[in-house]
Amino acid sequence: MDAIWSTYGMGFVCVMVMLTLVWAASVRLTNAGIVDPFWGLGFVLVAICYFLNGSGDTIRKSVVLVLCAVWGLRLFGYLFWRNWGKPEDYRYQQFRNRYGAHRYWWFSFFQVFLLQGVLLWLISAPLLLVQFSPQPWNLIDVIACFVWLIGFLFEALGDYQLMKFKSNESNKGKLLTSGVWKYTRHPNYFGDACVWWSFGLFSVAARSYWPILSSILMTWLLLKVSGVALLEQALKKQKPGYEDYMTNTPAFFPWFPKTSRK
Numbered sequence: 001m002d003a004i005w006s007t008y009g010m011g012f013v014c015v016m017v018m019l020t021l022v023w024a025a026s027v028r029l030t031n032a033g034i035v036d037p038f039w040g041l042g043f044v045l046v047a048i049c050y051f052l053n054g055s056g057d058t059i060r061k062s063v064v065l066v067l068c069a070v071w072g073l074r075l076f077g078y079l080f081w082r083n084w085g086k087p088e089d090y091r092y093q094q095f096r097n098r099y100g101a102h103r104y105w106w107f108s109f110f111q112v113f114l115l116q117g118v119l120l121w122l123i124s125a126p127l128l129l130v131q132f133s134p135q136p137w138n139l140i141d142v143i144a145c146f147v148w149l150i151g152f153l154f155e156a157l158g159d160y161q162l163m164k165f166k167s168n169e170s171n172k173g174k175l176l177t178s179g180v181w182k183y184t185r186h187p188n189y190f191g192d193a194c195v196w197w198s199f200g201l202f203s204v205a206a207r208s209y210w211p212i213l214s215s216i217l218m219t220w221l222l223l224k225v226s227g228v229a230l231l232e233q234a235l236k237k238q239k240p241g242y243e244d245y246m247t248n249t250p251a252f253f254p255w256f257p258k259t260s261r262k
Contacts, residue, residue, distance in 0.1 A: 004132050007053040011046040011124060015117045018045060023113040027105045032096070032112050033089040040075030042120045043068055047127045054131025056206065060141060064130050064202050067148050071155075071195050078159050091230075123196070123218050126203040126211040133206030144201035151194025154180055154254070158187030175245055183254040185245065186231070189222045190252050228252060 018038065026032045047068040054061055083089075088096070095111065096104045161179040165171050180187040193215075200215035222228065228251055235242045248258045 007050055008128055011049050012121045014045050014049050015042050015121050018042060019113045019117045023109050031088045032092040032108045033083060035112055035116060036083060037076045037079035040072035043124060044072035046124045050128045050131045056131050056133040057136055059137045060206060061131050064127060068127060071152060074156060123214045125214045126199040129208035129211050130202045130206045133208060135206050138205055140201055140205035144198045147194055147201060148198035151191040151198060154187045155191025175239055175241055177245060182257060185249050185251050186228050189227045193219045193222050
């Protein structure tokens, strides 16, 4: 147990060192939004830390590390590419205006970087516990792999289809309602939640049950805090026809659109 807690502490240190460096860069660039890509990369960092110190079942240890790395590096790469050369995200601009540009550099460390680091560390609990469990690979692990695959496909396809849609100038101001976006208004958030429920299932397979709270926390954040709820407020104002899209297409869990049943 001491080894688990000391490794968990090492993960916290790794996350905070990384985000402190990113914060210092954000002050120089006057852009707190550069933190967004490092959300996925932070999980890869702690997963490596946990893997190197863990002593559990070799198959599960390796599979969870690989799946976390694939998910986290794809997310990091996509967000880094999407945000490159763009102005600071409107959310951080609002905070900067509220606190004043001359003070926000310090507020941003606590409000954005420290908060994100603590959340990342707490949510990483399933990645930690599976690295120390001697329980052999079992059926729940297999189910977790399928849940991860579903989530990864929804998230990656959603991002890819949106990227292609926005790259076409003729689509400016229009809504993407095809592909996976036909079945859910937020396929990337749904996919992200599935990925984290898969890590929770890996933890259950390892007979560590309380880390499932991390899956619940991540889903709550995606639905109620920084994901669906926040984005929909902006989209209803910015995108003509979005309210009709809301009427016909599920917000989160994929299902057939209402118009397809006519």
